[in-house]
Amino acid sequence: MLYVDIPTQSEIGQLIATRGEALVSIYLTTTPETQHIDAARTRLKQLAGQAVAQLEEVGVAKRTIWPIEEQLDDLLDDDDFWRVQANSLAIFVTPERLRSYRLPNHLSETVQVSDRFHVKPLLRAVSMPQHAFVLALAENELRLVEVLGDQPAQEVHVQGLPKDAASVARTANVNSRSYSGRLGGGEGQKHHLRQYCRAIDTALRGLLSGRQEPLILAATDPLLSMYRSINSYPHLAETAIVTSPVRVPAHELGAQAREILDEINAASVAAFGELYSARENEGRATTQVARAARAATFGAVDTLLVDIDNVLPGLVDETTGEITFDESDSAVSYGVIDEIAGRVIANGGKVIAVRRADIPQEAELAAVLRYAI
Numbered sequence: 149m150l151y152v153d154i155p156t157q158s159e160i161g162q163l164i165a166t167r168g169e170a171l172v173s174i175y176l177t178t179t180p181e182t183q184h185i186d187a188a189r190t191r192l193k194q195l196a197g198q199a200v201a202q203l204e205e206v207g208v209a210k211r212t213i214w215p216i217e218e219q220l221d222d223l224l225d226d227d228d229f230w231r232v233q234a235n236s237l238a239i240f241v242t243p244e245r246l247r248s249y250r251l252p253n254h255l256s257e258t259v260q261v262s263d264r265f266h267v268k269p270l271l272r273a274v275s276m277p278q279h280a281f282v283l284a285l286a287e288n289e290l291r292l293v294e295v296l297g298d299q300p301a302q303e304v305h306v307q308g309l310p311k312d313a314a315s316v317a318r319t320a321n322v323n324s325r326s327y328s329g330r331l332g333g334g335e336g337q338k339h340h341l342r343q344y345c346r347a348i349d350t351a352l353r354g355l356l357s358g359r360q361e362p363l364i365l366a367a368t369d370p371l372l373s374m375y376r377s378i379n380s381y382p383h384l385a386e387t388a389i390v391t392s393p394v395r396v397p398a399h400e401l402g403a404q405a406r407e408i409l410d411e412i413n414a415a416s417v418a419a420f421g422e423l424y425s426a427r428e429n430e431g432r433a434t435t436q437v438a439r440a441a442r443a444a445t446f447g448a449v450d451t452l453l454v455d456i457d458n459v460l461p462g463l464v465d466e467t468t469g470e471i472t473f474d475e476s477d478s479a480v481s482y483g484v485i486d487e488i489a490g491r492v493i494a495n496g497g498k499v500i501a502v503r504r505a506d507i508p509q510e511a512e513l514a515a516v517l518r519y520a521i
Contacts (some may be wrong), residue, residue: 154361155274164265164494172240174237175257175258176188176236178236178237194224196221219245223246232250241392254273268489272456274457281304285367292306292309292355293401293407303398309348313340317343360383366401417453420500430520432519437512440488442469442470449497449518454489456502456503464488472485
């Protein structure tokens with residue numbers, strides 16, 4: 149199983165709002181294969197050294213740097229922590245605390261030191277899913293399959309998940325034509341199948357609570373429609389694998405689920421492109437970084453697309469939104485686009501982190517505005 153900690157919008161908001169003299173953001177590649185995790189631990193030690201060097205270069209006091217080093221060293225030495233990882237790891241450290249998130253996405257390695265956290269890569273995990281679950285639902289067979297990005301899809305054990313519909317109904321099968329009150333014939337069958345769906349939904353709550361990955365159904369009617377009507381998970385995918393999943397291998401379900409994930413992500417980007425074109429004619433869209441910074445500062449950005457990998461060092465004025473660019477990363481500057489994204493979220497806007505090719509004009513960002521500015 150891929151072990152992930154997808155941050156909630158509230159957690160992202162807290163990271164964005166955090167300010168301090170020495171805030172360290174580290175992103176590195178990891179692996180769910182425990183036997184190969186030592187390379188990531190070694191790389192984290194190197195990146196931590198780079199962060200400390202940046203802090204020392206700008207004269208941050210040793211008493212401020214030491215707690216940061218100590219927390220990173222403790223993390224490096226925690227064998228239990230490294231035993232359960234995903235594809236990337238995001239780490240945010242202040243002298244007082246350390247927060248980490250195991251992510252399903254393959255993020256570019258980076259270390260940033262500033263008076264605020266570098267959160268833009270984290271947005272990819274919540275805006276463009278590469279991780280999903282497939283509920284392979286049939287009357288006589290039930291499985292939950294996890295789709296792990298480019299890792300092999302595999303079945304997941306879920307405590308309390310029923311084996312089949314008959315076990316929930318406590319009967320040999322749910323297709324009896326005899327009657328006991330209303331529990332017989334077609335009505336009885338529907339009752340038992342709905343009962344089965346409710347038991348599945350209840351069992352999945354413990355695993356899916358607080359998560360945002362799509363749940364994709366692999367089923368046929370009537371179970372397909374019944375489960376949709378009962379499901380309580382807010383991220384159930386609209387598109388389903390409409391086939392009987394009985395005896396279909398996990399890797400085949402995973403391949404079909406990845407196609408649906410690609411459709412979900414492509415639809416999100418396409419919808420933004422259409423909206424951008426419409427708003428551009430009204431003076432309510434821009435790919436200019438300076439204009440987007442001013443708009444974000446005044447709360448005028450509704451939706452923002454940003455290049456997940458790009459970092460433009462500099463400063464954004466807290467009051468006017470005016471940008472002062474820097475030549476390189478340092479502990480006295482931060483990522484300008486990251487700061488713009490943070491201000492959009494703080495003002496209730498939506499940020500989608502994508503690759504450069506998905507942004508209109510292949511710019512560094514693209515913003516749709518609530519009003520012209």
